[in-house]
Amino acid sequence: MQTKKTLCRFILAAAVSVAALPAFAQQNSASSDSVMIKKLFDNALTSQESYENLRYLTKNIGARLSGSPQAAAAVEWSKQVMDKMGLDRVYTQEVMVPYWVRGDKEIGRINNSKLIGSADVNILALGSSVGTGTQGLSAEVIEVKNFEELEKLGKRKVKGKIVFFNRPFDNTHVRTGAAYGGAVDQRGGGPVAAAKLGAVGVLVRSMTNDMQDVAHTGNTRYEEGVAKIPAAAISTKDAEKLSALLKDDENLKFFMRMTCETRPDVLSYNVIGEIKGSEKPDEIIVVGGHLDSWDVGEGAHDDGTGCVQSIEVLRLFKELGIKPKRTIRAVMYMNEENGLRGGRKYAEEAKAKGEKHVAALESDSGGFTPRGFGMDGDKAQLAKFTSWKPLLAPYGLHDLLAGGGGADIGPLKGQNNIALIGLIPDSQRYFDYHHTEIDTFETVNRREMQLGSASMAALVYLISEHGL
Incomplete structure (x- = not known):
């Protein structure tokens, strides 16, 4: 009888040990991983x-x-x-x-009646952009925050102008990548959307949540069958300046010179x-x-x-x-x-x-x-x-x-x-x-x-x- 009880205890203990093996192996593996990660x-x-x-x-x-x-x-x-x-x-x-190839350093300049002469601003050609030619480009500016605003303006108000996309980052996002994602479409698709309405150039507010004098480049895209127009990023500080001046003078002109080209x-x-x-x-x-x-x-x-x-x-x-x-x-x-x-x-x-x-x-x-x-x-x-x-x-x-x-x-x-x-x-x-x-x-x-x-x-x- 004692032998039978001892045998039962042995079988039970063995069963418990076998059941515990996966947990033991998992614990041992985690310990080994922890050591290696350290x-x-x-x-x-x-x-x-x-x-x-x-x-x-x-x-x-x-x-x-x-x-x-x-x-x-x-x-x-x-x-x-x-x-x-x-x-x-x-x-x-x-x-x-x-x-x-970017070519010469870009020139961006605001000309309006409120200024004595003109104000130079910081711009950078967007990647893949065409150039303006060595003589540069001068035209009136029209400001929009999104593509819907641009469409509402229509060809009559856009034709012959430089479209200024001025939608800032949404700084309520804790993860700044989300703010970038909410603004970058104007850089990628802005030139095509503006060209379809007869614009001659595009300025895009730089893709940053900071207020800076530095312009941020980045690639843009063109579309087969749509005119390729020059496109540049403007620094956030200068975007604010241009926006403020436009409120006082809707007829101000912007001069941009870029000699970039695709080889x-x-x-x-x-x-x-x-x-x-x-x-x-x-x-x-x-x-x-x-x-x-x-x-x-x-x-x-x-x-x-x-x-x-x-x-x-x-x-x-x-x-x-x-x-x-x-x-x-x-x-x-x-x-x-x-x-x-x-x-x-x-x-x-x-x-x-x-x-x-x-x-x-x-x-x-x-x-x-x-x-x-x-x-x-x-x-x-x-x-x-x-x-x-x-x-x-x-x-x-x-x-x-x-x-x-x-x-x-x-x-x-x-x-x-x-x-x-x-x-x-x-x-x-x-x-x-x-x-x-x-x-x-x-x-x-x-x-x-x-x-x-x-x-x-x-x-x-x-x-x-x-x-x-």
Whole structure:
């Protein structure tokens, strides 16, 4: 009888132990992940390498608009940097890109009866804009806040004038990206809408929540069959000045001179480095930023930081001897700013080769303190993603949100149920510098940028270990 009782107790204890195994394994896995994430952050925060990479890219190469000699130099530089890291593979991917040239420094000038002479203002030609000709363009100005106002004016009031789109950011948005999204349509679609009504030129209030003398460029679009008219951004302070003067003098004239032009397409490259997965090499995790930048400033926050952070992810894995289960690729995309051809080319080739991408992570919101990530994925992917919050929150990564991604990884959407992820840095200062001459190396805080690198590496590690 005693033997039977002892046997029952043994069987019961064994059953309890077996039932506890999954929970124990899960706890042990979380502990192991926590240790590795700490190592990634420790290494990133004590290394100078990514910051020195950014210094070289911005100071030695500088502005890198697609098709330019500087863009070509950036391609060669990023390939050399990754070649020296001892990765499993480093290669380039051909892509034909547009080559738009700004030309002479732009001239913007207000002429009206309320001024003694004229007032010079700060303007920048929008990317892809046509020029005014060397003689410049002078015309009366008509101000609108949106496309509806423009349509109501009609051809009779718009023809022969410069349309001034003056819709500001909605600064009630805490996330400044939402304010940008609510205003940027006037930059992208303004010239076409104005040209359809007979306008001869366009001015667009700069895309920033700050009140500045600095003008912000950015790409615009033309439409087949619609006249191409010159388009420029005007600084927010000068937009306020022009608006105030228009209230007193509806007949004031604006002079603009821009010698920009689009030249024939140029052969360029995406640059790709990878570490092969040890268990599932056919499952690919992409991390990347765009190598090109606007031709003013140094392209530090947009998107030098995203590029060096992506390279840093690979360095951290190599430095710490981490053998990822899945293949990790760092992609330096070309031509995000005025064409997105690099992102499209990468997605086209991935599809043609039948590659299986499980996740793509993009850093293209500046090198500021990371707050978390946004993911575009299905319910199961989002559940797995948010389950990692206890591991990431100690490093300030509290925002694991539904909805995210990035422009360059966007073309991958729909391939193999891929999850698209965007790094979310603190957004309050980004649009101070975005697309301007003041987007320089000095505006990047080393530790903030390094925290972003480590955050990306931590998430890539978790996806590589556990999948989505």
